[in-house]
Amino acid sequence: MTRVRSEDPAAALGAHGTALREATNADAVGGRIPRYVATPPDTDAVSALLSAATRHGLACVARGNGTKIDWGAPPRRVDVVIDTSALRGVDHAAGDLVVRCGAGTSMATLRETLAAAGQRLSADTPVRDSTLGGLIATGLSGPRRMLHGPLRDLIIGMTTVRADGVVASSGGRVVKNVAGYDLGKLHTGALGTLGVTTSVTLRLHPVPPARRAVTVTPGDVARARELTRDVLRSHVVPAAIELDWPHGGQPGLRVLVEGAEGGIEARATEVAELLGSGVIAPEPDQGWELLPGVAGDTVIRLAVPLTDVAHAVTTLRDTADAAGVPASIRGSMGAGVLHAALPADADPRAVSGIIRGTRNAVTRGSLTVPHAATPLREEVAERGPDLLWGEVAGLGLMRAVKDRLDPDHLLSPGRFAGGI
Amino acid sequence: MSETVHALIPRLRAICGDDGVITDSAQRRTYESDGLAYHAAIPGVVVLPTSTEQVADVVRLCSENGVPFVPRGAGTGLSAGALPHSGGVLIVTSRMRRIREIDIDNECAIVEPGVANLEVTRASAPHGYYYAPDPSSQQVCSVGGNIAENSGGAHCLKYGFTVNHVLGLEIVTPSGEVVRLGGKSAEAPGYDLLGAFIGSEGTLGIATEVTVRLMRAPQRVTTVLAAFESMDAGGSAVSDIIAGGVLPAAVEMMDALAIEAAEAAVACEYPEGAAAVLIVELDGPAADVDAQFDAVTELCRHNGAFEIRTASDAAERARIWKGRKSAFAAVGRISPAYIVQDGVVPRTALGEVLHRISELSQRSGIRVANVFHAGDGNLHPLVLFDDSDPEAGERAEEVSGAILDLCIEHGGSITGEHGVGVDKVCTMPRMFGPADLETMDRFRGAFDPDGIANPEKLLPTPRLCGERPGVRKGEHPLVAEGTAELF
Known part of the structure; x- marks a missing residue:
């Protein structure tokens, strides 16, 4: 690394139209307060900014609306927060069912723009007020992932700025494309450790003309799993099968079907019959796609084979109950990816006990902790990030990828698995 | 055979057994090219491992000796991605063809890389499930090859590509290390190396075990053939269908010259006088498909279709697809x-x-026959010429290259499903800038710092570029045998 000591860091960071200000406590990332907040107006400015940051050895973390800025482990260092809010702009090619937009675009804006043309991004927004870039960095997908795949499956092109300021694109503007490595996959869920994504091209779907939500209270999660299997074995092709098990309540199962107006009643009725006593509603309840709990809670993610969902979920709930920690669980029974929320003020020792205890019982798949509430985060800062990720297969390759793309470890250092 | 490779032979025999190592030059020659026969090179040595351990041991040996290796599945690829290295080891997965597990409750199957794509569907069909990616060579092409190429097929308009249907891989990295990426669950912690590996054309290592997602077979499949008096009318029907909110499983189109060829070859009996034939396949819940069928046929008529045929069983469907599938x-x-x-x-x-x-x-x-996946804009122009006339060959290559230029000019891609391989390695700089390519090369280097995994494929190198894109002459051997079809 070459550091240019004669150059004033603030002047260098603030060049190319980037707005620069001193950071405040409100700009903290995982409890670390940066020195500056930079708001670059476009990809070229991000390039200049990162290039300047590298010259000065400054660690950077990108931030959209900041709703998930504390996700991951606390970064070892953060000098500059890169605010992506000016990286907006939605270029919607409706006839091609494709949209290209700035990473700082809010999901709400994107949704409105697409809806005007009768189209949508078939990925949900599990955290309100998220930006596209924030969802991509955290690799967060909602209920419809069951039918349409996780968010990464809908990304067809991406432009990302490397730590050294080099702007690199992969993929393209057409859905069918196998030219070159698909680096968009790599950046999805990478918590900004491999580059700052500035622009993304997405595959869209027409908004289905009709939908129905069918709900049932199956009694327990094992029964919910049996019902899920029955629906999956039928021919109704649901868009989502969701479990919702709030603390202090009964587990509920919700099946969403979407499609042609002419066929929707028959499909919903078939689901209701499969569920035994399913109740059909025209729309799912508001907020059904959101993570359980409230902002600030510790969020645990279970990703397991479908047959293991009931065991994993029940173990987590039982372990939390035994520790006196209220746990709310919600997620896809059809994809086998669910989230649990534990209150932010829960005793961190109890929470780590729940994490370790449940992880030991999850023999296939994984238990990870996308967000650790403040007290738990302090423990992670002290003892290392393994509590959040558990065992990660291929970590050696992941470190090699990080070393190649960010050799000085200046992008969100320490925020990712294995301390990457 | 290079001396370095020659020196490895006793050790390769110790790993793969005498019958798992091919040194005879006539036998090695049978592996000289894949589906793109224009590119040929006789491999230094061919190995036919039967297990992950054997693959890992072979790769480790290559790594220790700085010898390049090239993975090969069934050899049906159309970009010379499996072109052997004359001074290297060709690792063929054809003896790794067990289906290890069909796990219907978890909607997945675990297979070895040499298993033919269609075998996965055959093994799942009794349970009412299937494996969605369906490249046209699916009777013979291997799942491992599909991983390398991120294969699609006619139905990827609705169902996506191989990458959307693989849950887990066991890979041997270019250093010979065995790494598991993903498994039976929908996601795994850490970077999505699984997603990035799929479509990496054998440059990041070799997949030795694949966990694929199985899908419930659709309740109803309805195939519509519509004949138009012009390509414009057919194209306009496609636009209207997509704009109307219908997502068919497949939308295929052929022009008059392609139809003429198909009639000559397989007598597919498409409507006489058609300047364009459109095939639209709908699948899903019966009620949904029926509603979409009405919309699709109405839009075809509205755009001037002069004949519409409908197939609702497998035999009728095969008749409609016959011409399309035989077109190449x-x-x-x-x-x-x-x-x-x-x-x-x-x-x-x-x-x-x-x-x-x-x-x-x-x-x-130069005549050009057009056959394409109209739903996703994936063109397969067939540039026809007489190879006894060297000038015609050159003109055909110019036309073929100019078609790619048109794709790039309109914001498209140089390859939708055949891959880059050797064939398009020098076309990559027309789609990606130096920074894009250098970043991809960094990623490659993380897996393969010594550059021994399928070298000189996918990313341009100064030595390779300047060569011309490939010309297909005559029939692919597998097609001639009747075991494969290309489309």
């Missing part, structure tokens, strides 16, 4: 040689690009 091979009946191109344009640019291709054809005197 069929042009052999109307031309001594041809180049198969694989480019993509945004769907809205299809009409314009087809007109420009037609102009190119008229200007050069």
Whole structure:
């Protein structure tokens, strides 16, 4: 690394139209307060900014609306927060069912723009007020992932700025494309450790003309799993099968079907019959796609084979109950990816006990902790990030990828698995 | 055979057994090319491992000795991605063809890389499930090869590509390490190396075990064939169908020359006088498909379709698909040689690009038959020429290259499903800038710092570039045998 000591860091960071200000406590990332907040107006400015940051050895973390800025482990260092809010702009090619937009675009804006043309991004927004870039960095997908795949499956092109300021694109503007490595996959869920994504091209779907939500209270999660299997074995092709098990309540199962107006009643009725006593509603309840709990809670993610969902979920709930920690669980029974929320003020020792205890019982798949509430985060800062990720297969390759793309470890250092 | 490779042979025999190592030059020659026969090189040595351990041991040996290796599945690829290295080891997965597990409750199957794509569907069919990616060579092409190429197929418009249907891989990295990426669950912690590995064309290592997602077979499949008096009318029907909110499983189109070839080859009996034939396949819940069927046929009529045929059982469906599936091979009946191109344009640019291709054809005197996945803008122009005339060959290559230029100019891609391989390695800089390519090379280097995994494929190198894109001459051996079809 070459550091240019004669150059004033603030002047260098603030060049190319980037707005620069001193950071405040409100700009903290995982409890670390940066020195500056930079708001670059476009990809070229991000390039200049990162290039300047590298010259000065400054660690950077990108931030959209900041709703998930504390996700991951606390970064070892953060000098500059890169605010992506000016990286907006939605270029919607409706006839091609494709949209290209700035990473700082809010999901709400994107949704409105697409809806005007009768189209949508078939990925949900599990955290309100998220930006596209924030969802991509955290690799967060909602209920419809069951039918349409996780968010990464809908990304067809991406432009990302490397730590050294080099702007690199992969993929393209057409859905069918196998030219070159698909680096968009790599950046999805990478918590900004491999580059700052500035622009993304997405595959869209027409908004289905009709939908129905069918709900049932199956009694327990094992029964919910049996019902899920029955629906999956039928021919109704649901868009989502969701479990919702709030603390202090009964587990509920919700099946969403979407499609042609002419066929929707028959499909919903078939689901209701499969569920035994399913109740059909025209729309799912508001907020059904959101993570359980409230902002600030510790969020645990279970990703397991479908047959293991009931065991994993029940173990987590039982372990939390035994520790006196209220746990709310919600997620896809059809994809086998669910989230649990534990209150932010829960005793961190109890929470780590729940994490370790449940992880030991999850023999296939994984238990990870996308967000650790403040007290738990302090423990992670002290003892290392393994509590959040558990065992990660291929970590050696992941470190090699990080070393190649960010050799000085200046992008969100320490925020990712294995301390990457 | 290079001396370095020669020195490895006793150790390769110790790893793979005497019958798992091919040194005889005539036998090695049978592996000299894949489906793109224009590129040929005799491999230094061929190994046929039967287990992950053998693959890992072979790769480790290569790594320790700085010897390049090239993975090969069934050899049906169309970009010379499995072109052997004359001073290297060709690792063929054809003896790793066990289906290890069909796990219906978890909607997945675990297979070895040499298993043929269609075998996965055959093994799942009794349970009412299938494996969605369906490249046209699916009877013979291997799942491992599909991983390398991120294969699609006619139905990827609705169901996506291989990458959307693989849950887990066991890979041998270029250093010989065995790494598991993913498994039976939908996601795994850490970077999505699984997603990035799929489509990496054998440059990041070899997949030795694959966990694929199985899908419930659709309740109803309805296939519609519509004949139009012009390509414009057919194209306009496609636009209206997509704009109408219908997502068919497949939307395929052929022009008059492609139809003529198919009639000559397989007598598919498409409507007489058709300047364009459109095939639309709908699948899903019966009620949904029926509603969509009405919409699709109405839109075809509205755009001037003069004949519409409908298939609702497998035999009728096969009749409709017969002409389309035979199209690549069929042009052999109307031309001594041809180049198969694989480019993509945004769907809205299809009409314009087809007109420009037609102009190119008229200007050069080189005939172009158009067969394409209209739903996703993936063109497969067949550039026809007489290879006894060297000038015609050159003109055909120019036309083929100009078609790719058109794709790039309209914001498309140089390859939708055949891959880059050797064939398009020098075309990559027309789609990606130096920074993009250098970043991809960094990623490659993380897996393969010594550059021994399928070298000189996918990313351009100064030595390779300057070569011309490939020309297909005659039939692919697998097609001639009747075990494969190309489309």
